[in-house]
Amino acid sequence: MDLAIILDSNLSKSLHQQLYEQLRQAILSGRLAPGERIPSTRFLAKSLSISRFTVTTSYEQLLSEGYLETVKGAGTFVCQQIPDNLIELKPIECIEKSNASSIKLSQYGKTLADIENVPRISEPKLQINFRYGTPALSEFPIKIWRRLLSRYCNASFNWLDYSQEPNGYQPLREAIKRYLARCRAVNCEPEQILITNGTQQALDLILRLLIEPRETIAIENPGYLSARIIFETQQAQILPVSVDSSGLLVKELANQTEKNVRLVYVTPSHQFPTGAILSLPRRLELLNWAQQNGALIIEDDYDSEFRYGEKPIPALQGLDTSDSVLYIGTFSKVLFPSLRIGYLVLPRSLVAIFARAKWLSDRHLPILEQQALTDFIESGYLERHIRKMRSIYNQRRQTLVKAIKKHFGKRAQILGEKAGIHVMVRFKSSLSDEEIIKSAAKVGIGMMSAKPHYLTAHSRCEFIFGYGELTETQLTEGIRKLAEIMFR
Ligand SMILES: Cc1ncc(COP(=O)(O)O)c(C=O)c1O
Missing domain, CATH: 3.90.1150.10 (Aspartate Aminotransferase, domain 1)
Known part of the structure; x- marks a missing residue:
């Protein structure tokens, strides 16, 4: 094991004292954990280009003070029981706060730090x-998925390299195009599809590429908090629009012409969280409003696959004739959320700039999962x-x-x-x-x-x-x- 230790022979402090202090600090700060093996004196002396005697002297001091212990025939280890009052580990919350006060955050960082309701990432385990x-994660056909993953994992080494397709694996975009045409009446070519790291990244890219600070975004009230947070961190003005049992009240939106709405975010298939389904007349009204006002619509179609007795209503995107809709879908609900694969269907004029932004942001999604997902869709497993x-x-x-x-x-x-x-x-x-x-x-x-x-x-x-x-x-x-x- 290499230890990140820097010794300076120009200092007046002896090398063994410097080594002792740095090891002690590493133990107290938790960089070296209780029970962790430390390098042998011979190995450390060689890797730091110092005498073995220097290392032995430092180790002996740490052994005598109870920071290290030796196990016969096994080596030297960080002591299992470092007295609690010596350990300097701080809770994450404290570390974040102290960083926030010493390192200046950007406007984005400050806004994010001030937002109260950022959804919790961890929560207590409850029965x-x-x-x-x-x-229902336990219902996922894990054996099929494993087989599909290993099919590509075994085949060649090509997928280990960067992909040439920041907008997503071409066969996957073709499979999604066919799936969307069949099931959601979405009308697009594979080239218009950008494979994203879930809905969240699609929203983030849309905001960064299309919205200026202080431009107005209309959202459903109540509406999806994680989307709203993205809009807020980008300094957008948020305009809440009420919903009823038929979804967004388009009339309320249309009555606010002075607000100059640039973008409206909707969940038409299953309004989040009220569950209303945006009626066909409202869909047409919304599209008409967007066209008249030169506004864009984000259609977040996150769980439309699950309908109970209701006839499917075509996606807004499929009804659109004026390139007003940015359609977002995700595999988080139909498959599993840690897959982190979603897609954004773009008007053609936006395809190149979104691919560029995706490349800049995270290059592309992992290839292996995209390949497995393609086969999962094309072999009929998804619909099954x-x-x-x-x-x-x-x-x-x-x-x-x-x-x-x-x-x-x-x-x-x-x-x-x-x-x-x-x-x-x-x-x-x-x-x-x-x-x-x-x-x-x-x-x-x-x-x-x-x-x-x-x-x-x-x-x-x-x-x-x-x-x-x-x-x-x-x-x-x-x-x-x-x-x-x-x-x-
Ligand atoms: C309204 C809405 N959109 C999208 C998603 C899925 O987000 P992602 O694709 O980033 O997992 C969710 C998940 O809870 C949601 O509630």
């Missing part, structure tokens, strides 16, 4: 977590998986709805149950969202309030219930326990 978003999951989710959805009706009756209104893998529930309760979340956590239930997704103050008690990864027993049990704590 039954209604957290929204995760599909969707059919299977639709039936599983439908069952879970019905169980959840039944349990809510049984335990809450008129005290709960269920919204958006016709598609996706979540519903929103409006409760009649005297408790605050925070009180409900806290009491639920005490009995092992994870709850997600809809509040952070609102741009305007509101006092309704609304929660988002993801049911994708919960079994029917968990769903029934979770709702029963929830009713108990809410009406105790």
